[in-house]
Amino acid sequence: MALARHLYVHLPFCSSRCGYCDFVTVIGRFGEHARYVDALLREFELERETLAWEPETVYLGGGTPTLTEPRELERLLRALPGSAELTIEANPETVTDELAALLKRSGVDRVSLGAQSFNATHLETLGRAARPDDVRRAFAQLRAAGIDNISLDLIYGIPGQTPDDLARDLAEAVALEPEHLSAYELEAKPGTRFTHAYGAELERQSDSLETYFERVVETLDAAGYRWYETANFCRAGERDLRARHNLGYWRGDDYLGLGVGAVSTLDGVRHRNAPSLRRYLEALERGVRPPRELEELTPEIRRTERVMLGLRLDEPLDLTGLDAALDSRELERLTALGLAVQTGRTLALTPRGRFLGGGVTARLLA
Amino acid sequence: MEQSRIRNFSIIAHIDHGKSTLADRILQLTDTVSAREMREQVLDTMDLERERGITIKAQAVRVRWKGYQLNLIDTPGHVDFTYEVSRSLQACEGALLVVDAAQGIEAQTLANAYLAIENNLEIVPVVNKIDLPAADPDGASAEVADLIGDDADHVLRISAKTGQGVEAVLDAIVDRIPAPTGDPAAPPRALIFDSSYDQYRGVVAFVRVVDGVFRPRDQLRAMALGTRFEAQEIGFMSPTNLPVQELHAGEVGYVITGLKDVSELRVGDTLTAEKNPAAEPVSGYKEVKPMVFAGLFPTESDDYPELRDALDKLKLNDAALFYEPETSQALGFGFRCGFLGLLHMEIVRERLEREFDLDLIVTAPNVAYRVRAINDTGWTEVHTPSDLPDSFEEVEEPYIKASIIVPKEFVGAVMELNNGRRGHFDHMEYLSPERVHLTYEMPLAEIVLDYYDQLKSRTRGYASFDYDVSGFRPGDLARVDILVGGESVDALSLIVHREFAFERGKSLVEKLRQEIPRQMFDVAIQAAIGARIIARETVKARRKDVLAKCYGGDISRKRKLLEKQKKGKKRMKQVGGVEVPQEAFLAVLNLNETSKR
Numbered sequence: 011m012a013l014a015r016h017l018y019v020h021l022p023f024c025s026s027r028c029g030y031c032d033f034v035t036v037i038g039r040f041g042e043h044a045r046y047v048d049a050l051l052r053e054f055e056l057e058r059e060t061l062a063w064e065p066e067t068v069y070l071g072g073g074t075p076t077l078t079e080p081r082e083l084e085r086l087l088r089a090l091p092g093s094a095e096l097t098i099e100a101n102p103e104t105v106t107d108e109l110a111a112l113l114k115r116s117g118v119d120r121v122s123l124g125a126q127s128f129n130a131t132h133l134e135t136l137g138r139a140a141r142p143d144d145v146r147r148a149f150a151q152l153r154a155a156g157i158d159n160i161s162l163d164l165i166y167g168i169p170g171q172t173p174d175d176l177a178r179d180l181a182e183a184v185a186l187e188p189e190h191l192s193a194y195e196l197e198a199k200p201g202t203r204f205t206h207a208y209g210a211e212l213e214r215q216s217d218s219l220e221t222y223f224e225r226v227v228e229t230l231d232a233a234g235y236r237w238y239e240t241a242n243f244c245r246a247g248e249r250d251l252r253a254r255h256n257l258g259y260w261r262g263d264d265y266l267g268l269g270v271g272a273v274s275t276l277d278g279v280r281h282r283n284a285p286s287l288r289r290y291l292e293a294l295e296r297g298v299r300p301p302r303e304l305e306e307l308t309p310e311i312r313r314t315e316r317v318m319l320g321l322r323l324d325e326p327l328d329l330t331g332l333d334a335a336l337d338s339r340e341l342e343r344l345t346a347l348g349l350a351v352q353t354g355r356t357l358a359l360t361p362r363g364r365f366l367g368g369g370v371t372a373r374l375l376a
Numbered sequence: 377m378e379q380s381r382i383r384n385f386s387i388i389a390h391i392d393h394g395k396s397t398l399a400d401r402i403l404q405l406t407d408t409v410s411a412r413e414m415r416e417q418v419l420d421t422m423d424l425e426r427e428r429g430i431t432i433k434a435q436a437v438r439v440r441w442k443g444y445q446l447n448l449i450d451t452p453g454h455v456d457f458t459y460e461v462s463r464s465l466q467a468c469e470g471a472l473l474v475v476d477a478a479q480g481i482e483a484q485t486l487a488n489a490y491l492a493i494e495n496n497l498e499i500v501p502v503v504n505k506i507d508l509p510a511a512d513p514d515g516a517s518a519e520v521a522d523l524i525g526d527d528a529d530h531v532l533r534i535s536a537k538t539g540q541g542v543e544a545v546l547d548a549i550v551d552r553i554p555a556p557t558g559d560p561a562a563p564p565r566a567l568i569f570d571s572s573y574d575q576y577r578g579v580v581a582f583v584r585v586v587d588g589v590f591r592p593r594d595q596l597r598a599m600a601l602g603t604r605f606e607a608q609e610i611g612f613m614s615p616t617n618l619p620v621q622e623l624h625a626g627e628v629g630y631v632i633t634g635l636k637d638v639s640e641l642r643v644g645d646t647l648t649a650e651k652n653p654a655a656e657p658v659s660g661y662k663e664v665k666p667m668v669f670a671g672l673f674p675t676e677s678d679d680y681p682e683l684r685d686a687l688d689k690l691k692l693n694d695a696a697l698f699y700e701p702e703t704s705q706a707l708g709f710g711f712r713c714g715f716l717g718l719l720h721m722e723i724v725r726e727r728l729e730r731e732f733d734l735d736l737i738v739t740a741p742n743v744a745y746r747v748r749a750i751n752d753t754g755w756t757e758v759h760t761p762s763d764l765p766d767s768f769e770e771v772e773e774p775y776i777k778a779s780i781i782v783p784k785e786f787v788g789a790v791m792e793l794n795n796g797r798r799g800h801f802d803h804m805e806y807l808s809p810e811r812v813h814l815t816y817e818m819p820l821a822e823i824v825l826d827y828y829d830q831l832k833s834r835t836r837g838y839a840s841f842d843y844d845v846s847g848f849r850p851g852d853l854a855r856v857d858i859l860v861g862g863e864s865v866d867a868l869s870l871i872v873h874r875e876f877a878f879e880r881g882k883s884l885v886e887k888l889r890q891e892i893p894r895q896m897f898d899v900a901i902q903a904a905i906g907a908r909i910i911a912r913e914t915v916k917a918r919r920k921d922v923l924a925k926c927y928g929g930d931i932s933r934k935r936k937l938l939e940k941q942k943k944g945k946k947r948m949k950q951v952g953g954v955e956v957p958q959e960a961f962l963a964v965l966n967l968n969e970t971s972k973r
Contacts, residue, residue, distance in 0.1 A: 018928055033929075194924045223920040240922050259928045273929040280932060305932060315935055322926060343953070347897060366896050369921040372941040 014276055015066040016258040020269030021075040028137040029204035034271030034285045035073050043082040049294035051089050053268050056299055060276050061266045067095040067255035076100040080112055087116035095120055095254045102140040105148035110155030120159040121152050128182035129175055132168045149186050161190035166226060167219045168196055169208035176222055184233040189251045191243040193226045240322040240367055260319045280305040318371055326356035337376040344370055377445050379626035380555045384447045386464055388489055389474035390482040394504040398536040405542055406439035408614055435570045435582045436628045438612045441546045447628035458844055459664045462491050463644045466660055467569040467584035470498035470553030477503045477511035480519050483781045483840035498553045499524050507535040519808055556626030563654040564588030566647040571638055573692035579635040586658055590623045595650040599657040603640040608632040638695045666698045666714025667774055667845055668721055668824055669759045671739035673710030680709045686732035704867040706949055706961040707737055712760055739965045743820045746848055747771045762869040764855040766906045772848040774820040779842045784812050786835040793834055797822035856881045859902040861952025882911040889913040891960035899954050
């Protein structure tokens with residue numbers, strides 16, 4: 011069995027929950043950070059043999075990983091294996107000079123900063139703790155500490171956000187000269203508190219929101235960023251600034267996930283740890299794996315996922331072994347519509363095809 | 377039996393005015409059915425529960441009353457079956473005209489009463505439900521007497537429910553209705569007034585013997601269609617069928633033919649004996665032709681064979697039902713069905729859904745058109761709008777004589793409605809100081825969509841309506857096609873009067889625009905007459921359609937979303953390269969939906 015080359019570690023703690031968020035998060039509970047890090051390390055021991063000795067990437071996501079007590083965070087970072095890329099997600103309000111220094115000395119070489127917006131009203135609407143100044147300050151502190159690969163997360167399509175507001179957010183982000191940007195459209199999931207509060211307003215805005223994705227891509231392209239994945243951009247140039255860890259997902263690589271609610275995909279099987287913190291901790295304190303859901307990835311599923319994920323990238327998808335997953339008549343039609351381009355054994359979407367990537371992929375799949 | 381001791385009669389009544397109850401009471405009073413056997417409304421045998429014990433439809437029941445043989449011949453209750461009603465009436469010498477003492481005369485009663493008068497039937501007027509608190513026996517009696525030109529004192533007043541006055545009705549049948557006057561010695565002739573199908577014995581004909589005698593094993597011939605068969609059994613119903621050795625002139629009964637196809641024996645045709653054939657058939661036979669057409673499609677395309685089998689079975693009992701396979705881009709495989717009228721369509725649809733448990737899509741109905749091609753003298757019938765050629769010499773559409781009875785305050789509302797439907801006012805008369813009878817000449821096409829609903833809502837439910845097809849007339853008609861992505865959608869074509877073409881085209885196009893989801897490209901939705909576009913809407917292309925984030929923890933969920941999207945795609949129909957959900961067509965096409973507009 012080939013060993014996974016990517017490790018994901020989930021740190022669920024947050025100071026408060028953002029209305030739109032659907033990740034596994036745990037509010038507060040500072041007293042449990044040490045317990046949780048113990049459990050993570052115990053789980054790592056149990057799974058160690060599935061991961062390459064020196065993995066290519068390690069990624070700490072959350073939650074708010076940088077909310078973890080500094081002592082515990084540092085203990086965790088030191089215990090994790092060395093890698094070519096070590097990313098951590100950070101919220102601006104948690105960043106201090108001390109934290110930046112801690113990250114740097116613990117080997118973190120990439121920080122994904124959850125800016126979301128530079129508009130005070132919109133940050134409030136999203137339920138974010140940070141203010142616009144926090145974002146700029148945090149960015150500067152990380153830079154000063156020597157982090158030379160920073161990614162900014164932006165959200166667009168916020169209730170009340172006008173096209174001009176969006177342009178200002180993008181300009182502010184570009185002005186910081188981040189190496190990488192992720193831009194997501196706000197997903198108002200049915201039944202959430204957020205949708206209850208803002209659903210009607212989003213509905214009213216929907217015609218104009220339709221154009222935001224194009225605006226984001228145009229603006230960032232003009233600013234010298236490469237639109238290398240549906241929602242991700244990196245500064246173009248000599249250095250390949252794409253997120254290596256995430257590229258692993260999009261290319262269909264195996265990965266090991268540790269932590270409450272974390273997902274691993276290993277050798278044709280996907281498992282998801284149960285989302286209950288208590289059960290996670292109790293299991294590992296007994297020295298056993300946490301309860302988890304298993305999903306068998308049949309060859310058919312794996313082909314489907316290869317197409318679904320591969321077409322998110324700007325690099326052409328190698329179709330070798332994927333013929334059974336594709337509807338050749340649809341492929342012809344989409345090509346005729348100028349949404350996809352087939353060259354030899356590879357397939358890529360045109361820019362317009364990428365804007366419609368969801369629908370295009372649904373059609374392409376047999 | 378001596379013809380002088382035979383009386384043949386029908387009951388003419390509006391729905392709910394008490395025909396079935398009166399029939400029940402007659403069966404009871406004459407001891408045809410004992411109280412123990414009595415089930416309510418024995419004559420209505422559609423209901424399978426009630427069919428037990430009665431092997432064939434009791435379309436005619438023989439009862440005995442004071443030494444007389446009375447034959448009660450059932451008539452279908454509705455306008456769509458005018459021809460069948462007229463044949464049933466032709467089999468009688470008299471009719472009970474039953475009117476609800478509280479409701480008075482309704483349009484349907486009127487139509488059938490006129491039919492009876494045209495057939496020279498002796499009419500025995502009866503006012504029913506005199507026991508009801510709201511009854512107005514004097515008013516109702518006056519209306520009925522006025523209608524048939526009789527004296528109000530002559531109107532019998534009864535309560536079929538309590539039995540009050542029903543004996544007097546039986547006496548009046550004997551006293552007032554003439555005996556049959558056929559020739560017992562002439563070559564045998566019998567009028568077929570109804571038929572049904574028995575799965576073991578084949579087609580059963582219900583007949584009125586006009587002349588001569590019929591016997592089992594006789595070689596018989598239907599004179600109009602030429603169908604030949606041997607009478608396997610003859611008899612009468614009382615109310616179960618009782619075989620006899622002879623059916624004589626003046627009597628009513630059944631003939632079991634052994635024929636396997638109801639269309640071989642038509643209502644109105646005359647049976648005679650091969651050995652001793654009559655020279656002339658009984659007059660009045662005509663071939664009934666369906667006038668209203670609609671597409672019937674199974675909601676689940678897998679149900680197509682079931683729908684076909686069900687139609688085959690219904691057809692056995694319903695010679696007027698017409699159907700042929702139809703394929704639609706929008707709705708898949710189904711049938712184009714022809715009906716005598718709207719009620720007939722409703723009955724067929726209900727039976728398919730209720731008795732055969734089918735889920736159906738019924739397209740908006742259209743009428744039968746006839747068209748004469750350029751430089752051609754012959755007419756071709758068109759049952760499907762998309763079959764109307766782009767250019768033609770002339771096209772004709774069926775017209776009706778519409779008969780509407782309303783309280784006088786709604787006359788204006790009815791006139792307004794009819795004027796907007798190309799109606800030509802014909803006649804107005806007061807049936808009573810309060811109630812007015814209006815007649816109009818109108819295109820049948822104008823009533824097939826939502827006329828009933830409109831009439832009801834504009835008259836607060838007080839109007840009663842009836843119609844009779846009066847023939848074909850030329851019309852300034854055009855075929856409007858609906859194009860999606862430049863391609864015509866067959867099922868959505870319609871034939872309309874040019875005056876309404878723009879309006880109808882526009883509303884269809886608008887509705888369809890709302891129903892068709894946005895695609896990856898702009899989709900034009902157009903209404904066109906020939907090459908001329910009369911209305912246009914555009915479904916703007918989507919500008920984005922992506923699953924925002926997709927990382928390690930999201931993959932399974934996103935894949936499932938995609939698979940759902942893909943499944944949705946399978947249920948889409950492709951028209952002009954556009955994916956249209958079946959629901960979109962349904963919203964525009966479905967009869968139920970259309971009539972709600």
